[in-house]
Amino acid sequence: MEQIKILLVDDHKLIRDSWAFILNSDPRFNVIEATGDGDEAIEIAKEKDPDVILMDVHMTPVNGFDATKAIRAEVPRAKIIGVSMHSMPAYAKRLIQLGAMGYVTKNSSKEEMIHAILEVHAGKKYVCEEVKSILAEHEIQEQEANTNINLLSRREIDVAKLIKEGLPSKEIAQKLDITLKTVEVHRYNILKKLNLRNTASLVNFINAQGL
Structure with a gap:
């Protein structure tokens, strides 16, 4: 089975090193590069053509939203998963509108991250359980609000x-x-x-x- 080539993009070196170790310990994955710079991530994606990119949403000066947009334009084959400290559904929606295939938070477990990578690599969209739970709660509140206004x-x-x-x-x-x-x-x-x-x-x- 051919390994899934992964590019890690996160401005915290400890997080990059931790995920590189975890993923490279799994024979299904090969972390081909890791960077904490959005501009560099765009260049690496063009040069190395990763299958999946784990993209930190909050970086400076180029954030994950801008990097995602640029990479989707240059390397449309690459599947991008946004990774964020925040569980705000608006972030997930915005990133997916820009072309990302998935969104997980840094509270997600190792198992969920691996599941997200496999799902996205297979061409499916994936949003972590934490954000899906908030989305469901918002939907219920909206339905209640529509009822109450009557x-x-x-x-x-x-x-x-x-x-x-x-x-x-x-x-x-x-x-x-x-x-x-x-x-x-x-x-x-x-x-x-x-x-x-x-x-x-x-x-x-x-x-x-x-x-």
């Missing part, structure tokens, strides 16, 4: 929109021709129905829902 009355939605605009309760009362006490009751009911804690979380919710 609980608001027309007047409560009007009040919520004016809160988003930054109006204090007194001005909202004047604008909607209702009493200050009624506005405060609406504010309380809106937060309660949407399971939100404060005005800041309400503004974020309104923006997310596009009200």
Whole structure:
């Protein structure tokens, strides 16, 4: 069986050395080069044509996003797996939009990293369990939010929109021709129905829902 040629890109030498040792101890893999520089990674990829690249997302001056974009343009055959300290789904989505095939965090186990390499090398996309769990949680919260917003009355939605605009309760009362006490009751009911804690979380919710 032909070995999978791997390029390691991480600006921490200890991490590069550790992964090189782990992967080279497995007969399926051959770490052909390791670097902590994004620009150098682009040149190595063009010269050595790796099968899989483990790409640290956060490097300077050339970060993993820019390096991924450049390598995909120059060496489209190479399969790139983003590696990050952060489990933010937005990072995974952005990197995959730039052409990466996978995303794992530095909390991922050795077994998961190896599984990711094998999956990506086989032409499949792979996102680590940690990020998938967060994505699933976000999806559930979004579904709940869409359900909860239907609980608001027309007047409560009007009040919520004016809160988003930054109006204090007194001005909202004047604008909607209702009493200050009624506005405060609406504010309380809106937060309660949407399971939100404060005005800041309400503004974020309104923006997310596009009200």
